[in-house]
Amino acid sequence: MLPLAQADVSIFRNVRFVLTDMDETLTHHGRLAAAAYHALERLQQAGIKVIPVTAAPAGWCDQMARMWPVDGVIGENGGFFFEREPTRHGVKRNFWHAPEHHEKLAEELARIGQRVLTAVPSARFAEDQKFRLTSIAFAQPHDPDMAAAILAALRENKADTTVNNLWILGWLGGYDKLAMARRVLAETYQTDIAVENQAVLYVGDSTNDAPMFAFFRHSVGVSTVTRYLSEIPTAPQWITNGPGGVGFVEAANVVIAAQTG
Known part of the structure; x- marks a missing residue:
């Protein structure tokens, strides 16, 4: 740089x-x-x-x-x-995604979100999750091991993932x-x-x-x-x-x- x-x-x-x-x-x-x-x-x-x-x-x-x-x-x-x-x-x-796929994708994301909460009980959805249409977001925890566990659970459920300073994000579509x-x-x-x-x-x-x-x-x-x-x-x-x-x-x-x- x-x-x-x-x-x-x-x-x-x-x-x-x-x-x-x-x-x-x-x-x-x-x-x-x-x-x-x-x-x-x-x-x-x-x-x-x-x-x-x-x-x-x-x-x-x-x-x-x-x-x-x-x-x-x-x-x-x-x-x-x-x-x-x-x-x-x-x-x-x-x-x-084309409009005809939106409902199915939303349902699958909701299922993935619940699976992550089951796998990592201390995980929490981000406060803005209710305002999302194409992704699920978890609050970025202070514990790096917990963050890694959330990422692993998302990936085990075939979600695409990324992280930033606020969220651990999951979505579908590549x-x-x-x-x-x-x-x-x-x-x-x-x-x-x-x-x-x-x-x-x-x-x-x-x-x-x-x-x-x-x-x-x-x-x-x-x-x-x-x-x-x-x-x-x-x-x-x-x-x-x-x-x-x-x-x-x-x-x-x-x-x-x-x-x-």
């Missing part, structure tokens, strides 16, 4: 999309600062499409897509894309943040990220950002990513000075400078 402060901003001239994790990337200690929110707005004003890519539940993502200065939100680690309708207050919902980002940019924005890799800058902070760090040439970790490097096969190319939203502002600044310089 190289300090983002040392980057020649001209290398970001072709960036048209900023994709970003939310928890502890846009936020810091669970709070969204005014400067980070303003950075989202400034990116849009500079003509950049802004899409949070998060493990957060559908309920949170619906609110973000409607009210934040973003173009849409990929949520629950790739389970859906909520696209803001630019001329209305509505949201267009696009799911990884997708991840990168797979849904690839689909969204191709279908909604007619951009093949395999061909136009430099069109995207990704900002993240932890383990579930690993596929994005590995794929995108313009990948940025906020400073706290150093806590998770042992769990990330490919480190981000750049690292910010500040944590969370402070680091995100640094990333936004270099993209905006590249567009206006």
